Amino acid sequence: MATWLVRRLAASIAIVFAVVTITFFVIHAAPGSPFLPAESQHLTPETLRRLSTEFGLDRSLPEQYLLFLRNVVRGNLGQSFALRRPVADALADAIPNTFTLALAALLIDFALGLALGIYQAVRAGRVGDVVSGNGALLVNSMPVFWLGLVLLLVFGQWLRWAPVGGLSNPVLCPRLDSPACGLDFLWHLTLPALTLGLVGAASTARYQRAAMLEVIRQDFVRTARAKGLRERRVLLVHALRNALLPVITLFGLAFPFLFTGAVLVETVFAWPGMGRLAVNAIFQRDYPVVTGAALLTSAMVVLGNLIADVLYAVADPRIRVRSETA
Amino acid sequence: MTEPLLRVRDLKTYFVTEHGSGTARAVDGVTFDVLPGETLGIVGESGCGKTVTSLSILRLIPEPPGHILPGSFIEFEGRNLLTLDPRELRAIRGNRIAMIFQEPMTSLNPVFTVGDQIAEAAIVHHQVSRRAARSRAIEMLRLVGIPDPDERVDHYPHQMSGGMRQRVMIAMALVCRPQLLIADEPTTALDVTIQAQILELIDRLQAELGMAVLLITHDLGIVAGSADRVVVMYAGQVVEQAPTTTLFARPLHPYTEGLLASVPRLDAPPARARGRLRSIPGQVPAATAWPEGCRFHPRCPYAWDRCRAEEPPLLDAGGEPGTHAVRCWLLTDPRRRTPHP
Amino acid sequence: MNVGNWLALGGAAIVALAAVAALRRRITATASGRRFFRHPTAVPGLFVLAFFVTIAIAAPVVAPYPPYFQIDITNPDLPPSTQFLLGTDPYSRDVWSRLVYGARVSLGIGAVAMLVAATIGTAVGAVAGYFRRWVDTALMRLVDVGLAMPRIFVLLMAVALWEHIALWVLVLLIGLTGWFGTSRLVRAEVLSLRERDFVVAARAAGAGSGRVIFRHVLPNAAGPIIVSAALGIGNMMLLEAGLSFLGLGVPPPAPSWGNMIADGWHKMTVAWWASTFPGLAISLVVMAFNALGDALRDALDPRRAGEEGGEGGGAA
Numbered sequence: 001m002a003t004w005l006v007r008r009l010a011a012s013i014a015i016v017f018a019v020v021t022i023t024f025f026v027i028h029a030a031p032g033s034p035f036l037p038a039e040s041q042h043l044t045p046e047t048l049r050r051l052s053t054e055f056g057l058d059r060s061l062p063e064q065y066l067l068f069l070r071n072v073v074r075g076n077l078g079q080s081f082a083l084r085r086p087v088a089d090a091l092a093d094a095i096p097n098t099f100t101l102a103l104a105a106l107l108i109d110f111a112l113g114l115a116l117g118i119y120q121a122v123r124a125g126r127v128g129d130v131v132s133g134n135g136a137l138l139v140n141s142m143p144v145f146w147l148g149l150v151l152l153l154v155f156g157q158w159l160r161w162a163p164v165g166g167l168s169n170p171v172l173c174p175r176l177d178s179p180a181c182g183l184d185f186l187w188h189l190t191l192p193a194l195t196l197g198l199v200g201a202a203s204t205a206r207y208q209r210a211a212m213l214e215v216i217r218q219d220f221v222r223t224a225r226a227k228g229l230r231e232r233r234v235l236l237v238h239a240l241r242n243a244l245l246p247v248i249t250l251f252g253l254a255f256p257f258l259f260t261g262a263v264l265v266e267t268v269f270a271w272p273g274m275g276r277l278a279v280n281a282i283f284q285r286d287y288p289v290v291t292g293a294a295l296l297t298s299a300m301v302v303l304g305n306l307i308a309d310v311l312y313a314v315a316d317p318r319i320r321v322r323s324e325t326a
Numbered sequence: 327m328t329e330p331l332l333r334v335r336d337l338k339t340y341f342v343t344e345h346g347s348g349t350a351r352a353v354d355g356v357t358f359d360v361l362p363g364e365t366l367g368i369v370g371e372s373g374c375g376k377t378v379t380s381l382s383i384l385r386l387i388p389e390p391p392g393h394i395l396p397g398s399f400i401e402f403e404g405r406n407l408l409t410l411d412p413r414e415l416r417a418i419r420g421n422r423i424a425m426i427f428q429e430p431m432t433s434l435n436p437v438f439t440v441g442d443q444i445a446e447a448a449i450v451h452h453q454v455s456r457r458a459a460r461s462r463a464i465e466m467l468r469l470v471g472i473p474d475p476d477e478r479v480d481h482y483p484h485q486m487s488g489g490m491r492q493r494v495m496i497a498m499a500l501v502c503r504p505q506l507l508i509a510d511e512p513t514t515a516l517d518v519t520i521q522a523q524i525l526e527l528i529d530r531l532q533a534e535l536g537m538a539v540l541l542i543t544h545d546l547g548i549v550a551g552s553a554d555r556v557v558v559m560y561a562g563q564v565v566e567q568a569p570t571t572t573l574f575a576r577p578l579h580p581y582t583e584g585l586l587a588s589v590p591r592l593d594a595p596p597a598r599a600r601g602r603l604r605s606i607p608g609q610v611p612a613a614t615a616w617p618e619g620c621r622f623h624p625r626c627p628y629a630w631d632r633c634r635a636e637e638p639p640l641l642d643a644g645g646e647p648g649t650h651a652v653r654c655w656l657l658t659d660p661r662r663r664t665p666h667p
Numbered sequence: 668m669n670v671g672n673w674l675a676l677g678g679a680a681i682v683a684l685a686a687v688a689a690l691r692r693r694i695t696a697t698a699s700g701r702r703f704f705r706h707p708t709a710v711p712g713l714f715v716l717a718f719f720v721t722i723a724i725a726a727p728v729v730a731p732y733p734p735y736f737q738i739d740i741t742n743p744d745l746p747p748s749t750q751f752l753l754g755t756d757p758y759s760r761d762v763w764s765r766l767v768y769g770a771r772v773s774l775g776i777g778a779v780a781m782l783v784a785a786t787i788g789t790a791v792g793a794v795a796g797y798f799r800r801w802v803d804t805a806l807m808r809l810v811d812v813g814l815a816m817p818r819i820f821v822l823l824m825a826v827a828l829w830e831h832i833a834l835w836v837l838v839l840l841i842g843l844t845g846w847f848g849t850s851r852l853v854r855a856e857v858l859s860l861r862e863r864d865f866v867v868a869a870r871a872a873g874a875g876s877g878r879v880i881f882r883h884v885l886p887n888a889a890g891p892i893i894v895s896a897a898l899g900i901g902n903m904m905l906l907e908a909g910l911s912f913l914g915l916g917v918p919p920p921a922p923s924w925g926n927m928i929a930d931g932w933h934k935m936t937v938a939w940w941a942s943t944f945p946g947l948a949i950s951l952v953v954m955a956f957n958a959l960g961d962a963l964r965d966a967l968d969p970r971r972a973g974e975e976g977g978e979g980g981g982a983a
Contacts, residue, residue, distance in 0.1 A: 011811075018812045023824075030828035125390075134708065141901060141953035143908045146928055146946030149935060157936050219432040225386060226427075227447045227498070228419030231412075241437050260819040264909050268932075278823055279913055287827035294820040302815050317437055317482045 004313065012306045019298045023291055024068050028061070030287075051079055077292035082284040087292040090277060095296070097167065098266070098273030101196070102258045104189055108197025109204055109254065114247065116201065117208025121243075122235060124213060133209070140202035145264035148195040152268065155191060162191045165270040192269040196261045200254060207250050211243040218242070245316055252308025259297045330359035331506055331538050332383070332402050338395040339375075339382045343614060350613035352378040352392075354562035357640070360506065365532065365539040367553030367570070369546060369585075373610045375562040376542045380510050383407065383540075384419055403505070421451040424499035428511040430491035434483040440467075441479030444498045451502050466497035470527060489520035496527065503535055510542045525552055546589055550574060558582050561611060561621035564640060568650040578643050578652040580626045581606070620655065627665040628656060675728040683717035703966035712958035715951055723770035730764035735920045744938035756927070756941040757934045758920075766948055769922035773949070776838050776923070777904035783842025784903070785849060785896045792853025793880050793888075797861055807854070813847040818906060826915050834917060841906055849895045856888035890967035898960035901953035908949055924949050 054076065055067055071077070077087040116136065120129045139147070156164040167188055215221065216239055224238045225231075263275030270276070274293050281289035313319045339353040353375040360366045368376045381387050382394055385407065400407045402423065407415065419425075427433045435443060444466055445459035454462065460479065467475035470493040483491055492512060499507060509528065513521035529552060532539050541553055549556055549570065556573045558566040558581065566579040577583045584606035608625035611617055620638055623629040632655050641657045643650040656663050687710060694700030703709055722729045731752075732738065743759035745751055753762035795806040821844050826832055832840075860866060861884060869883045885892075910916035911925025912932075919926050924945040931941025 014808075015811050015815050018808070019815055022812065026824065027828065130707070137708070137957055138950060138954050141957055142950045143905050143912070143925070143928070143946055145909060145912055146942070146949065149928070149932065149942055150946070153935050153939055219427060219429055220435040222386060223427060223433045223495075223498075224435070226384060226419055226425045227450070228416040228421055229446070229450060230416065238435055238438075242435070245437075256814070256817045259817040260909075263819050263823070264912065267913065278820070282823060282827045282915065285827070285830065287824070290820075290824050290827040294816065294824045297820050298816045301817060305815075315437075317439075318484045321482055321485065 005310065008306060008309055012302050015302050016299050019302075020069065020072055020295060021065075023295055024065055027287075027291060028064075047079060072295065077295070078288035080281070080286055080289050082281065082286040083289070087288045090289060091274060091292055091296060094272060094274045094277045097271060098259075098262050098275060100189065101192055101262060101266070101271060101273055102255075104193035105196035105200060105258060105261075106251075106254060108193055109200030110247075110251070112197065112201035113204025114208050114244075116205035118212055118235070118240065118243075120205065120209040121212030121216060124209075129209075132205075136202040136205045138202075139198055140206070142199060143264075144195060144199050144261045145268050147199060148192065148265050148268040151191055151195055163188050165268075167272055192265050192271050195265050195268075196258060199261065200257060203257075204247070204250060204254075208243065208247055211246045212239060215239045215243045245312060248308055248312045248315060251311070252305040255301045255304035259301065328361055331362045332360040332540070333400070334358050334379075334383070335399040335401075337379065337382055337398040337400065339378050339387060339392060339398075340395060341613075342391045342393075348614040351562055351616065352613050353382060354616070356559070356562070356564055358557050358564060358567065360538050360540055362505070362538055363532075363536055364554045365529075365541055365552055367541045367543065367549040367556045368559060369543055369549050369556060370559035371544060371610055373613065374559040375613075376544075376559050377510055379559070380425070380508050380540065380542050383508060384423060384425060385415060386425075417451070420447045420499070420504075421502045422504050423506045423508065424502070424504040425508040425510065426492070426495045426499050426512050429515050430488055430495055431515070433495060434491055436483055439480050439482055440486070440494050444479075444494065444501055447498060447501050462501060463497070466501050467494070469500075469531070470494070470497045471523075472497075488516050489523065492516060492520075492524055493527065496524075496531070500531060500535065500537075504537060506538045506540065507532070508540045508542070511544070512541075513548065514543070514545075521548075528552070546585060558585070561616050562613065563621065563653065564651075565622065565653045566651070567640070568643075572645075572650055578650070578657070579622075579654050580628055580656070581622050584625075620653075628662055629666075630662055632659075669731060672729060672731045675725060676722070679721040679725055679729060680718060682721050683714055686717045686721075687713045699966045703962050706958070706962035706965060708958035709962040712955040712962070715955035716959070719770050719774065719948070719952055722767050723774055726767045726771060730761075730767040732761040732764040734760070734765045734768040734922050736760060736764075744934060744941070746938070747940055753944045754938065754940040756930050757938065758930065762927070762941055762944055765922040765927055766924070766945060769924045769927055769945065770948070772917055772921065772923040773904055773907060773925070774952070776841070776907045776917070777900045780838050780842040780845065780903040780907070781896055781900045783839060784845040784899060785892065786846075787843070788846035788849025788895075789853050789885065789888075789892055791846065792850035792855075793857050793885060795850065796854040796857025797876065797880055797884065799858075803854070806850070810847045810850055813844070816844075818844045819909065822906075822910060823915070837910070837916065838907075841903055841910075845899060845903060845906075849892065849899065852891045852895055853888055856891055857884055860884050860887055890963075894960055894964045894967060897956055897963055901956040901960075904949060904953055904956075 054071060055064060055078070059067070075088050077091070079085070080087050080090050083090050116132060120133055123129045152162075152164060155162045165188075167185065216235075221234060221239055224234045229238075259275070262273060263279060265271065266273045266276040267279055274297070278290050278293040281287070281293075335357050337353055337356045338351070341350040341352055343350055356375070356379055358366070358368075368379065370376050378387065378392075382398075383400055383402075385394070387394065394408060398408060402418070405414075407418070410418070434440070441460060441463045444463040445456070448454050448459040448462050449456065464475045464479050467478055472478050472490060472493055478486075483494070486494065496512075507528070512528070513524050516524065525548060528539060528541075531537075539552075541548070543549060553570050555569050556567070557564055558573075558579065560581050566573065566577070566582045568578075573582065574586065577586055584604075587604045588606065590603060606625055611621070611624070617624055618637075619635050620626070620629070620633040623633040626633065636655075638653050638655045640651045640653050642648070643652050643657060690713065691704055691710070695704055737759045738755060738761065740759050743755055743757050745755040745759075747754040751761050751763065753766065756762055756765070791806055791810070795803040818841075822837070822840055825840055826837075857880075866879060866883055869879050874883075907916055907923065908925030908928070911923045912929045914926070914929060917923035917926050919930065927945040928942045931938060931943075931945075935942055
């Protein structure tokens with residue numbers, strides 16, 4: 001197990017390294033000089049000089065590459081032209097928001113998705129399964145930003161059950177400094193998280209249903225029944241424990257979806273996260289922010305996959321405990 | 327006459343097929359008894375309904391597409407198993423009647439330890455504490471002959487060989503000291519040497535625990551070695567029923583004859599031994615379309631018009647009433663027992 | 668909407684139905700065809716697709732107004748009526764007409780991007796699976812890296828760095844970022860297929876690697892490729908819609924379902940129809956592709972073919 005873990009970790013680091021390298025070359029392949037905007041009046045002369053030294057803009061390509069690597073590892077992702085601050089700082093402010101959104105969405109996704117998937121597997125072929133299955137298919141096929149718009153319209157505008165966007169009430173709670181403001185934050189979080197979570201749940205339910213159906217067919221489920229166990233125990237203990245394994249890999253796959261969706265959902269709900277930062281940056285031709293965000297999200301995706309793999313290895317005794325038989 | 331432990335009367339289990347090719351009448355009117363402490367063998371080819379019969383006893387048939395017809399009757403210790411409510415049925419499963427299956431590889435849950443799975447039955451049925459259940463599990467592992475049971479109890483199924491897994495299955499089945507063990511092809515998936523060990527184990531445990539065994543198999547050799555009485559099934563029905571020695575010495579049904587004849591014999595004269603193996607011509611018919619009249623007639627060397635027209639009932643073949651029964655018109659017309667050219 | 672338009676619309680529906688019926692007759696001759704149509708969502712999915720493709724092709728006849736035509740700028744945001752089937756948008760253009768013309772763009776982009784992705788994915792997967800060893804390792808590491816970057820950020824980065832990207836380049840990029848999953852599938856198939864007797868026989872007969880791959884291995888791997896293509900088009904369309912919504916995809920005034928949603932976004936409270944209907948269209952079409960993908964997967968899965976034989980009896 002330990003050797004496997006080390007190898008897996010090394011592989012993850014290698015992937016991140018490759019992503020950073022590719023990003024570097026892509027930046028250099030683009031027209032214009034890296035880290036310098038077309039109109040350099042956005043940057044003060046000192047900043048220009050600092051950037052030149054930090055990123056070696058006057059040196060050879062290999063040297064620039066090494067400097068780039070060093071900077072990335074140190075957390076220096078360049079300077080944002082439009083915001084006039086280091087990219088890393090801007091990202092650092094935005095990441096927690098994206099993070100909470102993604103986490104909330106993930107919770108909704110798996111809570112709803114797993115429950116629905118199990119229900120559908122148990123009632124396979126019957127009305128409940130067919131109706132909810134098609135419903136899930138429809139939700140899974142919706143553009144996530146469109147769902148957000150519709151939810152915003154219905155719950156934010158027509159029913160006034162939820163706020164129409166933003167992180168918090170700017171007048172009453174400019175900062176998160178009281179339980180009441182915490183509640184306000186949660187209230188603002190609901191719709192965007194629900195949007196992402198619902199689409200994710202639809203997908204999770206499909207997988208979980210398939211996994212459960214596959215497991216229910218297995219012989220050991222019949223053995224459990226033959227032992228005189230309650231049907232509920234047979235399904236929720238014996239079957240589910242096996243059906244959850246493929247879902248763990250789904251957890252790893254959820255990360256790219258969440259980050260992609262976050263870009264769109266944050267735009268619709270004016271949620272100040274990384275996605276919205278990146279989109280705004282594009283329109284201001286502020287590409288260091290965009291590349292910084294791209295690098296960061298890639299690293300998080302790799303981390304998410306690593307965590308999922310480790311969880312899987314821990315959860316499945318066939319991997320965790322090595323077999324004695326040949 | 328001792329009271330039978332299990333009485334099966336006219337059991338019918340049908341399956342609805344998907345694309346409307348009709349109903350598969352997998353078990354079509356099966357009747358037999360199991361006496362306390364005896365080993366009853368049910369033997370037949372694939373497709374004859376023996377496994378479905380065994381699953382029907384504990385009502386483990388998946389309800390769509392299968393269903394047990396209302397006229398069927400299965401009585402165990404004086405209660406009709408088919409009319410029990412789910413809670414009472416669960417109290418019997420794994421407790422008074424236990425079952426082991428053919429594939430030890432896939433019949434154990436891969437994510438739980440062997441000990442947990444054995445202990446589970448004890449906890450659920452006898453309400454013992456986890457610690458007590460764990461020591462019972464270790465005891466059972468020792469009983470079924472697994473070395474180092476205190477270590478093995480925490481192992482996972484994938485860490486064990488096929489033979490050991492089957493022993494674990496047996497341990498799991500017997501932890502609550504059932505009165506009846508249903509063994510559905512327990513050795514088919516195992517190596518020949520392991521087969522013998524497992525059968526010996528079941529024999530020994532049966533004697534020690536005083537339980538009855540319903541042994542389902544397609545292998546006549548196993549039946550000869552382990553069963554006291556034998557039921558031969560074909561096309562969803564019982565075609566012959568007799569004590570083992572009688573069946574092997576004096577098979578009356580043409581199908582049984584054919585089965586016995588097709589077994590290669592070490593003591594056959596050299597001429598016969600060099601000849602071709604005898605087999606029963608034709609194939610087992612599909613359960614959706616059993617033949618008219620006697621279901622075996624298309625493959626029977628003796629069949630005549632009556633066989634094609636009328637389905638024979640189970641007829642008594644002499645001796646003490648109820649010991650030897652055969653489903654064949656030859657009993658009424660023994661002169662016909664000459665094979666067609 | 669005049670009579671001609673209504674007739675054309677009805678005609679399109681009939682053509683779609685006829686196409687589905689004809690397809691059904693052809694395909695149910697085979698077992699996998701029957702399996703496909705046994706799915707309750709197969710026929711509706713096919714119909715939806717056929718319908719949208721038909722109206723996209725017949726756009727000039729079906730749509731009452733040209734897509735860029737602004738009817739009355741002083742009076743935008745009209746609700747759905749008999750004249751404007753789905754209302755008018757904030758720029759006073761007929762939503763229904765733009766929806767029909769937008770079908771061409773959205774479906775077209777999805778199809779082209781999918782083609783690019785499927786081709787590259789199949790090629791990479793086949794090469795990796797067939798030649799194995801270092802080629803396989805290298806290519807699969809590349810796939811791992813590709814999967815690590817969330818697609819939208821890659822595309823955002825491209826748009827940010829090359830400030831002006833032609834649409835066709837963007838479509839190409841959408842395809843170039845979407846082949847990784849397909850390549851893994853194809854690789855798995857090829858790995859198992861290459862050991863089969865017919866491959867060995869072909870090589871013994873002197874066929875070169877390329878020939879073996881193209882004529883022998885890939886046709887047998889077609890199943891998973893088709894399934895992943897059907898499921899993938901949906902994702903491509905959603906990605907295009909997202910980019911167009913952000914303003915980075917299809918440039919207005921050319922209609923794509925994505926930028927139509929963006930056009931109507933800010934007036935959602937007053938004119939919900941402008942954004943809602945394009946989104947509904949996307950949802951329906953993607954749903955149809957997903958349903959088809961599911962049905963195809965069941966139909967083409969060789970394992971299911973084996974299961975079917977033993978379904979009815981359950982006897983020992």
